Amino acid sequence: MFVIFLFNAIRFSTTFMFGCTGETITEKGGNLNLGIPGIMCVGAVGGCIGESIYLKSLSDISRINPFLAVLIPILFAMLFSGALGMLYCFLTVTLRCNQNVTGLAITTFGVGFTNFFITLVDRTNFNVASKSFTKFFPIQDASNWFVKLFLSYGVMVYLAVIIAIIAAIILNKTRLGLNLKAVGENPATADAAGISVTAYKYGATGIGSAIAGLGGLFYIMDYLNGSWEYSIDAMGWLAIALVIFSIWRPNWGILGSILFGALYIAPSYLNVSFSQKELLKMIPYIVTIFVLIVSSIRNKKENQPPASLGLSYFREERY
Amino acid sequence: MEKAIAIQMKGITKRFGEVIANKDADLDVRKGEILALLGENGSGKTTLMNMLAGIYFPDEGKIYIDGKEVVIRSPRDAYNHKIGMIHQHFKLIDVYNAIDNIILGESFYFDEAANKAKIASLKKPEGNESRKEKFKRNIKLLAARLEKAGAYIKFNWLSRNRGEDIRAIADKYGFAIDLKKKIYDMSVSEKQTVEIIKVLYRGADILILDEPTAVLTPQETKRLFDVIRNMRDDGKSIIIITHKLNEVLSVSDRVAVLRKGEHIATVNTAETSETELTEMMVGKKVVLNIDRAEPKNPIDRLTVSGLSLINKENVKVLDNVSFTARAGEILGIAGVAGSGQRELLEAIAGLQPAATGKITYFKPESNEAVNLRAKTPTQIREMGVRLSFVPEDRLGMGLVGNMDIVDNMMLRSYKKGKFFFVDRKKPKSLAENIIKSLEVATPGTNIPVRRLSGGNVQKVLVGREIASSPTVLMAAYPVRGLDINSSYTIYNLLNKQKENGVAVIFVGEDLDVLIELCDRIMVICGGKITGIVDGRSATKEEIGLLMTKGRQMEQSPSTVGQRG
Numbered sequence: 001m002f003v004i005f006l007f008n009a010i011r012f013s014t015t016f017m018f019g020c021t022g023e024t025i026t027e028k029g030g031n032l033n034l035g036i037p038g039i040m041c042v043g044a045v046g047g048c049i050g051e052s053i054y055l056k057s058l059s060d061i062s063r064i065n066p067f068l069a070v071l072i073p074i075l076f077a078m079l080f081s082g083a084l085g086m087l088y089c090f091l092t093v094t095l096r097c098n099q100n101v102t103g104l105a106i107t108t109f110g111v112g113f114t115n116f117f118i119t120l121v122d123r124t125n126f127n128v129a130s131k132s133f134t135k136f137f138p139i140q141d142a143s144n145w146f147v148k149l150f151l152s153y154g155v156m157v158y159l160a161v162i163i164a165i166i167a168a169i170i171l172n173k174t175r176l177g178l179n180l181k182a183v184g185e186n187p188a189t190a191d192a193a194g195i196s197v198t199a200y201k202y203g204a205t206g207i208g209s210a211i212a213g214l215g216g217l218f219y220i221m222d223y224l225n226g227s228w229e230y231s232i233d234a235m236g237w238l239a240i241a242l243v244i245f246s247i248w249r250p251n252w253g254i255l256g257s258i259l260f261g262a263l264y265i266a267p268s269y270l271n272v273s274f275s276q277k278e279l280l281k282m283i284p285y286i287v288t289i290f291v292l293i294v295s296s297i298r299n300k301k302e303n304q305p306p307a308s309l310g311l312s313y314f315r316e317e318r319y
Numbered sequence: 320m321e322k323a324i325a326i327q328m329k330g331i332t333k334r335f336g337e338v339i340a341n342k343d344a345d346l347d348v349r350k351g352e353i354l355a356l357l358g359e360n361g362s363g364k365t366t367l368m369n370m371l372a373g374i375y376f377p378d379e380g381k382i383y384i385d386g387k388e389v390v391i392r393s394p395r396d397a398y399n400h401k402i403g404m405i406h407q408h409f410k411l412i413d414v415y416n417a418i419d420n421i422i423l424g425e426s427f428y429f430d431e432a433a434n435k436a437k438i439a440s441l442k443k444p445e446g447n448e449s450r451k452e453k454f455k456r457n458i459k460l461l462a463a464r465l466e467k468a469g470a471y472i473k474f475n476w477l478s479r480n481r482g483e484d485i486r487a488i489a490d491k492y493g494f495a496i497d498l499k500k501k502i503y504d505m506s507v508s509e510k511q512t513v514e515i516i517k518v519l520y521r522g523a524d525i526l527i528l529d530e531p532t533a534v535l536t537p538q539e540t541k542r543l544f545d546v547i548r549n550m551r552d553d554g555k556s557i558i559i560i561t562h563k564l565n566e567v568l569s570v571s572d573r574v575a576v577l578r579k580g581e582h583i584a585t586v587n588t589a590e591t592s593e594t595e596l597t598e599m600m601v602g603k604k605v606v607l608n609i610d611r612a613e614p615k616n617p618i619d620r621l622t623v624s625g626l627s628l629i630n631k632e633n634v635k636v637l638d639n640v641s642f643t644a645r646a647g648e649i650l651g652i653a654g655v656a657g658s659g660q661r662e663l664l665e666a667i668a669g670l671q672p673a674a675t676g677k678i679t680y681f682k683p684e685s686n687e688a689v690n691l692r693a694k695t696p697t698q699i700r701e702m703g704v705r706l707s708f709v710p711e712d713r714l715g716m717g718l719v720g721n722m723d724i725v726d727n728m729m730l731r732s733y734k735k736g737k738f739f740f741v742d743r744k745k746p747k748s749l750a751e752n753i754i755k756s757l758e759v760a761t762p763g764t765n766i767p768v769r770r771l772s773g774g775n776v777q778k779v780l781v782g783r784e785i786a787s788s789p790t791v792l793m794a795a796y797p798v799r800g801l802d803i804n805s806s807y808t809i810y811n812l813l814n815k816q817k818e819n820g821v822a823v824i825f826v827g828e829d830l831d832v833l834i835e836l837c838d839r840i841m842v843i844c845g846g847k848i849t850g851i852v853d854g855r856s857a858t859k860e861e862i863g864l865l866m867t868k869g870r871q872m873e874q875s876p877s878t879v880g881q882r883g
Contacts, residue, residue, distance in 0.1 A: 175422075175475045182412050182423050189410035192374065193424030193517075194395035299631075301414050301503055316335075316375055 003145045005269050006262070011153060013261025015040075015219040015232075017160040019239025020246060020253040021167050022212030026085075027243060028171060029204030030184035032310040034103025035088050036212050037236025038110020039081045043213020044220045044232050045114040046080025047073035048121045051129055051221070061125050066132035070155060073217055081213020082206050084110060089205045093198055096312040111233050118228055126226030133222040156218045161254055163211055168251035180204055184306030187313035197313055215239065238264070241288040247295055247303045260284045322349040324386070325525055325556045326371065326402075331380035333366055333580075337762065340366040341580040344380075348525065353547060353557045355567040355588070358577035359600055359774075359802035364560045365407070367577070368527045372404035373397035395426070403518025404527040407560075409510050417498040417505075418482040421517045427474050429467050437463045488519050492549055507534045507656060508543075515546070526550065527558045532566060533799065536655050537830065537863050544570045562802055563829070564593045576600055601804050609810050609835050611854075612818060617645040619681055620822035621667070621791055626676035628662055628846075636662045637674065638846040644791065644822040646683070649813060651837030651854060652826040653862050659846035660826045661711060664793045668708040669696045680704050683790055683820075707789035709781055711796045711826070713773075717780045720769030724750045724761070727768055728783055753782035757808060774805040781809060785816060792816050795826040810836055830859045842866055 019036055026033045033039075050073040058064060088106050091097045134154040139147055171177035182190040183200045191197050216232045242260055246253040263284050267277035295303045326348045333341040341363040348354050358364045369375045371382070373394040382389055384400050391397050397404070411420050441460040444453065482498050489496060494512050502510060511531060518526055528547075532540045547557055547570060561567060567574055568588060575585040576599040583599050621644040628637035636659045644650045652660055666674040669691065678691040682703065689702055699706055710716040718727045728746035735742050750764045757778040761771055768776055781797060794813065798806040813836070817823050827833045833840050837854040842865035849865040 173477055175425075175477060178415075178419055178422070178477060179424060182415070185412045185414060186410070189412055190424060192372070192394045192404070192406065192410045194393070194398050194426065195424040196393075196395075301501070304414075307413070 003148050005265075007148055007152070008265055009262035010149075010258055011157060011261075012223060012265055013257035013259075014153075014157045014160045015215045015223060015235045016239040016242055016260060017164060017254060017257035018215030018218060019212045019236055020242040020257055021160070021164045021250045022208040022210070022215075023239055023243045024208075024246070024248055024250050024253060025167055025171075025180075025211070026205045026208035027248060027309055028177075028184045028306055029180050029201050029208075030187060030306055030308045030311065030313075031089070031092060031201055031205050032099050032103065033085070033088055033106075033205060033209070034100060034240065035084065035106025035110065036103075036209075036240055037233035038107035038113075039084050039088075039209045039212050040110075040216035040219075040236045040239070041114035041232045042084050042110045042216070043077040043081035043210075044216030045117050045121070046213065047077035047217035048118065048123065048126075048220065048228075049080075050074075050076025051126065052121050052123065055125050055129060056122070061128055064128065064132065066135075069129045069132040073221060074156075074214065077213045077217040078210035081216070082210035084213075085205045085209025086202065088209070089202045092312060093201045093205075096314060099310045099312070107233065107236070114232070115230065123226070123228065126221075128226075130221050130226035133218075134225070154218075154222045156214065156222055159214070160218070164250045164254050167211075168249065171250065181306070184308060187308055187311075188315075191313070191315055197315075212236075212239065238284060241285055244305075245284075245288045245291050247291070248305065259287075263287070322351055324348070325350045325384070327383040327386075328367070328371070329381045329383070331367060331370060331377045331382075333363070333370060333375060333377050339580055341370075341377075344577065344580065344582045346575055346582060347585075348556045348558060349573075350524075350556055351551055351554045352572040353551050353559060353570055354585075355571035355574045356558055356560045356577065357562075357564075357567055357574055357596060357600055359804055362577045362600075362802070363580035364577050365529055366580075368404060368529065368558065368560060371397065371402050371525075372527060373402075374404075395424075398426075398521050398523070401522055401524040402527070403521055403523030403525070405511070405514040405518060405529065405531065407529040407533065409514055411502045411510055411513060413503045414501065416501050417496065417513045417516075418485060419477075420502060420513055421485050421498075421520050422481070425521065427471060429470050431467075434463065434466055437466075485516060485520055489516055492519070492546055494546070508536075508539045511535070511543070519550075523555075525556045525558070527560070529560045530562070531559065532561065532563065533828075534656050536866065537859070538867070540566070562806075564596060564803070565831075567596065568593065578602055597803060600802070609807070609832075610814065611836065611838070612814070614645065614648040614838055615818070615820070617648050618686075619643050620646045620683070621681070622677070622679045623663075623667070624677045624679075626663070626666060626674055626678065628659075628666060628671055628674040630662070636846045637666065640676070640843075640846070640848055642841055642848065642851065644824055646790070646822045647817055647820045648838045649817050649823040649825055649836060649854075651833040651840040652824065652843060653830060653833050653840055654843035654866055656828065658843045658866075660795060660843060662846075663843070664708060664710070664795055664824070664826065667691065667791075667793065668706060669694050669699050680706075680791070705787065705789045705791070707784035707787055707792045709784050709792075709794040709797050711799065713776050713780055714769060718768050718776065721767050723767055724754070724759075724764045724779055727779065728753075728786075731783060731787055749783070749786055750779075753779060753786070757782050757812075774801040777801060777809065778805065781812060785812060789816075789821060791822045791824070793824040793826075796828060797825070798832075799828070806832075830862055833862070834859065 019040055023033060023036050054068060054072045084106060088102060091102045092099045133156060136153060136155040136158065137151045139151060171181065179190065179195045180200055183195060183197050187197045215235065219232055219235060220228060238260060242253060242256050246256040264281060267280040324347050328344065328346040331341050331344045344367055356364045366375060370377045371391065373391045373396050376392060382391060389400055391400065438460065441456060441463055485498060494516060496509060496512050531543060535543060551557055559571065571588045573585055573587055574591065574596060576583045576596065578600060624641040626637055626640040630636045640663060654660055662671055665671045667678055672693050674692060680689045680691050682689060689704060691699055691704065714720045725743065725747045728749050729741060732746060733741055747764060753759060754761060759775045759778045761775060768779060777797060784792065797809050813823050813825060825837060834854060834857055839851055840854050840857055840862060841851045842849045842862055844866055852861065
């Protein structure tokens with residue numbers, strides 16, 4: 001029973017693990033992208049469009065190639081969400097709009113865009129295509145707890161963990177990460193040191209958004225087995241809360257995601273009424289507020305948000 | 320002997336909107352010399368240098384390096400031309416240690432030509448070689464081909480023992496610094512050292528220092544000048560921007576003077592004098608002395624006794640401070656920056672409610688004693704205490720950068736007016752008055768104060784504070800970053816207040832000025848008062864000693880506490 005609970009928690013958490021990693025990368029570059037919920041929606045619809053195009057090209061559904069059935073939607077999801085991230089960047093970095101307002105606008109736009117275009121996507125046979133997502137390792141022995149907990153997920157679960165670990169390594173161990181964090185902390189300093197602030201901001205936001213978009217795709221194609229649900233943006237807000245919860249560390253974000261996932265699905269495993277369930281679903285947000293308070297009381301410089309988060313940079317600004 | 324010219328700037332013009340920062344300015348810097356760049360505030364010194372450093376791009380004009388014309392579009396270009404600038408406001412990342420700050424933004428360099436030559440030589444077999452030799456040669460060839468990738472990975476991967484070559488540079492020029500220390504744990508002079516090592520590490524031959532001594536003690540300044548002379552003897556060119564004429568005369572080889580964005584003249588330091596330089600800077604003869612009148616009828620106005628304060632980081636920033644400020648007298652406060660001056664003034668102004676001890680104000684009309692401790696600024700004002708405070712952080716605590724001059728005047732009077740409508744007429748005429756009487760250079764009353772230069776911002780702030788006709792006027796570093804002319808305007812304003820019977824408390828950093836201006840000088844060190852001396856008989860050395868008394872004792876426990 002507990003193994004199944006943990007299995008489902010990890011599976012569910014993958015959605016916002018993508019979102020959290022993507023948003024952490026973005027925020028490390030100093031962009032507070034509140035458009036993540038919208039970007040995850042657009043990633044989902046982009047992936048569905050890709051899957052639909054691929055399925056249409058098949059003469060017979062039984063000739064489906066599992067590799068392509070996963071890869072094509074992933075590429076489409078990253079393309080769509082990355083493009084929306086770039087739009088955000090164009091507005092905030094090049095045109096120097098307010099980041100909060102732009103982010104919220106992107107979310108509203110992304111959700112609307114998704115809700116409209118998903119009606120135009122032909123989703124027949126998506127349940128078949130979804131099987132390519134949910135099976136990765138050939139062994140699926142439900143009785144062995146080790147196999148169940150570590151080897152029985154779909155490919156994107158492993159992908160999420162790998163991306164988070166790579167992101168953590170790049171941020172902490174490489175010059176790329178050093179430069180990116182400098183841009184987020186103090187763009188004027190980074191600029192004077194010869195770092196292209198604009199390039200780093202575009203790069204971080206574009207890549208971060210593309211990663212976040214995968215979260216939306218995973219939610220539809222893996223977690224919901226190919227059926228559609230209009231609740232991806234809720235996962236997006238959880239992802240943003242998670243960035244704070246993990247104090248801007250992608251590796252902690254993995255554990256944070258699993259904890260959030262467990263808290264989110266726990267009510268279904270408890271014998272409680274519907275209204276109590278909704279109350280219990282608030283726990284992740286309360287935990288986030290708690291973490292914010294604790295990290296702010298402890299006031300350790302390394303655990304604070306990037307210093308110039310949410311601010312635009314213009315080199316010739318006079319102070 | 321004429322030295323070769325390293326950099327030449329010709330006909331440089333830079334505009335910010337309607338404001339012309341530099342107009343047709345020329346400048347040349349020779350190899351192995353220290354050039355001082357002198358000018359009033361807003362005369363475009365920093366702007367001109369920022370164009371060399373790639374922060375700004377000139378609208379007109381040309382820059383030549385070693386006789387060749389160059390275009391500097393970004394800081395990276397500047398580094399490529401071996402120009403490094405140490406900005407007035409340090410450009411360092413607080414949460415990084417010294418090493419990470421120094422290697423930040425470094426670009427990857429690989430000697431392609433040498434690698435190609437190596438590959439080419441390995442490709443050719445050496446006469447008749449055995450199979451074993453051929454195999455060895457091919458392995459070497461493969462290694463050579465992968466050399467670039469290897470160097471790239473090594474460059475990008477931040478290993479734990481990095482920073483050995485930085486250590487070498489620090490040792491060469493005699494910098495004593497802990498490279499693993501985080502910037503937020505560092506003192507101002509340590510931060511400056513990191514900045515200097517950074518530009519040296521990036522291979523700069525031309526170093527620009529923007530007001531490097533503004534925040535240093537006399538001893539630290541001396542050490543910095545020794546380092547600068549060391550670098551000059553090493554063949555590097557150094558441009559130093561400063562307002563302090565005595566420093567210009569003691570350290571530089573030549574002086575270039577700017578006025579209103581134009582280059583006036585470049586003279587040899589040995590052949591000039593303080594008065595000549597001032598004349599060139601200001602464009603007219605100025606009298607550089609402060610009249611210090613004897614205090615008239617000095618009665619106690621403000622008494623502080625046993626004031627202590629522990630800040631949020633649990634460090635004791637004020638320790639049993641006691642003194643008296645008298646009406647019609649200027650009380651100077653000397654001390655190394657961050658010794659508790661700021662907290663002391665804030666405690667008096669009602670911004671540090673946690674302070675313990677006594678702060679007593681004596682009303683001028685009745686000599687009635689009023690307690691000021693643990694009162695908010697509004698309460699203090701409502702008790703009829705006319706206290707003015709010119710904080711060191713002008714645009715943070717004193718003025719609102721994005722608001723115009725009139726609105727900033729209203730910060731003092733927004734509660735006046737009918738019903739909930741504010742009265743804008745009086746602040747507007749006050750603003751116009753200040754602009755006229757203090758010669759504030761501004762296009763009008765409606766521009767955000769953040770767009771004014773530092774000196775003009777300060778004039779607006781001091782003007783507003785004086786306009787409320789205070790009985791106690793506290794000013795923290797009111798001339799920081801101001802040119803001579805504006806500084807003397809401020810000194811005269813303070814003097815005038817003193818003559819009007821105001822108790823003036825002046826926190827300063829230039830000891831010469833403190834000695835010339837103040838009636839009494841109180842020295843603070845590590846939150847403790849180490850002495851109160853008479854301004855008429857005190858010497859610089861005496862004050863300097865008091866400033867560092869017991870400093871080592873104070874510092875070590877607090878830094879240990881912060882790190883843990």
